[in-house]
Amino acid sequence: MASREFQAPLNSIPPGFANPEDTLDVVRAKVDASSDPIPLPGTDVEHSSIGDIPIARVVRPGADDSRTLVFFHSGAFVHGSARSSVGVASLLSISLKSRVVVERDAL
Secondary structure (H helix, E strand, O other): OOOHHHHHHHHOOOOOOOOOOOOHHHHHHHHHHHOOOOOOOOOEEEEEEEOOEEEEEEEOOOOOOOOEEEEOOOOOOOOOOOHHHHHHHHHHHHHHOOEEEEEOOOO
């Protein structure tokens, strides 16, 4: 039997959200819809690329140009995307006074 600590977040998952029959596009759409794709006030999102890799740079005004955090949004490219990580990336940029780079796979 799972502990209360483990079971609590599982109970917050809406019925039908985790369906093993879902395609990758459906899973990403569900995760994106449940995330806040809007950067926090005080940050900007710049679309660019590093070589042939599309990226999003999340930057707060006054960020130290010598500091860049590369944020891997996890999910092993199975769920989630850069779009679902913009809120977290903007929080990191504000907190660290740094640019944050996220791969722009689905922005």
